Structure formats: C-alpha cells, structure tokens
Amino acid sequence: MKNGKIKVAVIGAGNIAQNAHIPSYKNQKDVEIVGICDINLDRAKDAANRFNIKYVSDKYQEILDIEEIDAVSICTTNDAHAEIAIAAANAKKHILCEKPMAMNVKEAEDMVKAARDNNIIFMMGFVNRFRADSKLIKELADAGKFGEIYYAKAGWFRRRGTPLGWFTNLSKSGGGPVIDIGVHVIDLTWYFMGKPKPISVSAATYNKIGDYKTKGVSRWIALDADNIVFETEDSASGFIRFENGATMTVDVSWAINGKDTGIFSNIFGTKAGASLNPFVIYDEQENYLFDSAPVINSENSFDNEINHFIECIREGKEPIATAEDGLEVQKMLNGIYDSAKLGREVTL
Numbered sequence: 001m002k003n004g005k006i007k008v009a010v011i012g013a014g015n016i017a018q019n020a021h022i023p024s025y026k027n028q029k030d031v032e033i034v035g036i037c038d039i040n041l042d043r044a045k046d047a048a049n050r051f052n053i054k055y056v057s058d059k060y061q062e063i064l065d066i067e068e069i070d071a072v073s074i075c076t077t078n079d080a081h082a083e084i085a086i087a088a089a090n091a092k093k094h095i096l097c098e099k100p101m102a103m104n105v106k107e108a109e110d111m112v113k114a115a116r117d118n119n120i121i122f123m124m125g126f127v128n129r130f131r132a133d134s135k136l137i138k139e140l141a142d143a144g145k146f147g148e149i150y151y152a153k154a155g156w157f158r159r160r161g162t163p164l165g166w167f168t169n170l171s172k173s174g175g176g177p178v179i180d181i182g183v184h185v186i187d188l189t190w191y192f193m194g195k196p197k198p199i200s201v202s203a204a205t206y207n208k209i210g211d212y213k214t215k216g217v218s219r220w221i222a223l224d225a226d227n228i229v230f231e232t233e234d235s236a237s238g239f240i241r242f243e244n245g246a247t248m249t250v251d252v253s254w255a256i257n258g259k260d261t262g263i264f265s266n267i268f269g270t271k272a273g274a275s276l277n278p279f280v281i282y283d284e285q286e287n288y289l290f291d292s293a294p295v296i297n298s299e300n301s302f303d304n305e306i307n308h309f310i311e312c313i314r315e316g317k318e319p320i321a322t323a324e325d326g327l328e329v330q331k332m333l334n335g336i337y338d339s340a341k342l343g344r345e346v347t348l
C-alpha cells in the first residue's frame with residue numbers, strides 16, 4: 001500500500017469485471033487497478049487497454065506473484081473461484097469473490113480455511129446487501145423493529161431469462177438459477193433474518209422449458225456464448241429450516257410460465273414485517289394496520305460493495321459479507337440440489 005494507494009488486480013475479464021468491478025474500483029479514491037488476468041489473453045489485453053492497466057496475463061499465478069498487488073477481485077466462471085481464491089490467499093492477497101462462492105461445500109470450506117490460515121480479508125460479493133433499501137431493512141431488523149423474524153419468503157422468477165453461455169454448463173456453473181440467482185435471494189433474506197444456522201432443506205428442481213426459442217426477450221450474455229449446452233435446472237422451489245425454528249421458502253426460475261418478479265424478499269416478524277420489491281413495512285400503529293413505504297434513493301450497489309471492501313482493507317476490519325457467510329449460503333444451495341436429487345429433506 002505504498003503512498004497510501006491500494007493496488008488491486010481483477011481475475012476474469014468478462015462482463016461483471018468490465019461492467020461492475022473495474023468501474024467501481026475506478027470510482028474509488030487512492031485505489032489503482034494494476035493487474036488484469038483472463039485465460040482469454042486477447043480479452044485481458046482489451047480490458048487492460050480500455051482501463052489503462054499495466055500488468056496483463058492469462059495465468060492468474062503470474063498476477064498473484066506481483067508483490068505490489070494488495071487485493072484481487074475474482075470474476076471468473078464459478079468453476080475457477082475456489083482454486084484462484086486459495087492461491088490468492090496463499091499469496092497473501094485480500095479477496096473479493098463473486099457469487100456464488102464455489103461449486104460445492106467442500107470447495108467453500110477449503111476457501112474459508114485458506115483465508116483464515118493466511119489472515120487475509122475475504123469478502124463475498126453479495127451485492128444485494130449493498131442496496132440502499134436492503135441496508136435500511138437490515139438496520140431496522142437489527143434495531144428490533146420486526147421482533148422475532150420467524151418466517152421468510154424469498155425468490156426471483158424470470159419468465160424467460162436464462163443467461164446465454166457457460167451458466168447452463170454444469171461443469172462451469174455448478175447449477176442453474178439456484179446457484180446463479182437463488183444465491184442472491186437466499187443470502188439477502190438470511191442476512192435480514194440475522195443469519196440463523198441452517199439445519200435442513202427440502203427442495204425440488206425442474207428442467208421443463210430449457211433451451212427456449214422465445215423471441216422478443218432479453219438475457220444476460222456471457223462473453224463466450226458459443227457451444228451452449230443446457231445441463232442445469234430451469235426452476236426450483238425449496239424450504240429451509242433453521243436451528244432457531246425459523247424457516248424460509250425460496251422460489252427461483254430462469255424460465256417459467258408465470259409473472260416476472262425481479263428479486264423479492266419478504267420477512268415476517270412478531271412485531272412487523274417487510275417486503276423488498278416493492279419496499280413496504282407492515283406493522284400496527286394505534287391498533288390499526290399500517291403499510292409504510294420508506295422514501296429512499298437508490299444507490300449503485302457495486303460502488304457500495306467495493307467501497308466497503310476497500311474500507312475493510314484500509315482499516316483491517318471484517319467485511320459484512322464474510323467467507324463464513326459464503327460457506328453457509330453454499331450449504332443451503334447445495335442442500336437444495338441434494339434434496340432435489342434424493343427426493344426428500346436433507347440435513348446440513
């Protein structure tokens with residue numbers, strides 16, 4: 001951190017790197033992006049030219065060997081998160097890891113261990129925690145506004161919104177909408193609930209619509225969108241039990257014959273409840289039912305996420321989205337897949 005500058009590298013130079021992480025680092029004062037890596041060297045070079053980044057490589061270890069680099073963002077396909085995170089931790093670099101943490105629970109456990117053993121800051125890129133409305137719900141939950149949150153209902157239905165590219169290739173993604181967008185809604189809702197310990201999951205997954213040909217719809221397109229295979233689920237429904245007796249239902253789809261919902265999260269407490277999208281607080285005032293809608297400006301949640309990561313590095317503090325959080329969420333994600341496969345509830 002010479003001259004007070006924090007020097008970062010971005011590994012994986014695809015969409016989320018170029019459209020979110022790099023621009024948000026650029027918005028930070030006293031942060032310099034000095035390294036970029038992608039197994040597609042041309043892509044890494046293009047990004048380096050576009051964003052004026054000095055070190056370029058197609059091998060992540062070459063970037064991790066550069067001493068002046070303090071921290072890395074891991075923005076690769078899901079299959080490479082664990083390997084790169086463990087190598088980065090061993091190279092004593094702080095880590096911001098895109099969601100999902102890993103392909104499975106074993107990988108996530110190894111990542112937690114590597115981060116702990118090397119005493120580095122590991123932050124999960126759970127970007128929805130950094131939305132202005134989410135921050136307010138969490139603040140109210142922590143202040144006891146909702147009382148005991150005993151039930152939650154979360155989800156994200158896309159009618160036709162399957163990402164194009166590696167996302168449907170099981171060996172690169174680890175799963176479909178559960179691991180891709182379920183990760184957001186499960187994490188966010190669990191965070192609102194105060195992160196109770198998950199103990200069991202019952203779920204079903206479906207692949208009924210798959211590789212549709214629907215016209216007039218848009219989708220997230222990965223940079224390598226050729227060679228597409230459809231090996232994952234296209235929708236799922238799950239029920240998660242927590243040690244404190246609370247429960248969460250989760251419904252997600254990339255493709256379903258129903259209404260598009262966007263990300264939604266409803267928490268139900270003994271004193272009040274809240275829903276996100278639309279943002280409403282449900283309570284009683286003077287013995288009347290009240291619905292209140294907070295007036296709140298939206299914020300750039302990637303800017304907020306990266307600002308928090310940099311602040312944690314600078315001040316040596318624990319991020320609000322830790323590696324341990326990533327592991328607990330991974331257990332719920334893989335619990336959904338395990339339960340769906342076995343056709344019964346599984347304990348975690």
Ligand SMILES: NC(=O)c1ccc[n+]([C@@H]2O[C@H](COP(=O)([O-])OP(=O)(O)OC[C@H]3O[C@@H](n4cnc5c(N)ncnc54)[C@H](O)[C@@H]3O)[C@@H](O)[C@H]2O)c1
Nearest residue numbers: 012013014015016038039075076077078080098099222223
């Ligand atoms: N937070 C969010 O809302 C959000 C949104 C989209 C994607 N993501 C996550 O971001 C990650 C990347 O997604 P994307 O949409 O940018 O995909 P992408 O396909 O556009 O980019 C991924 C890049 O990683 C590179 N790569 C793969 N393995 C590598 C390795 N071993 N070393 C270096 N580079 C490697 C690929 O060549 C590719 O350029 C995924 O984990 C995804 O789940 C998060």
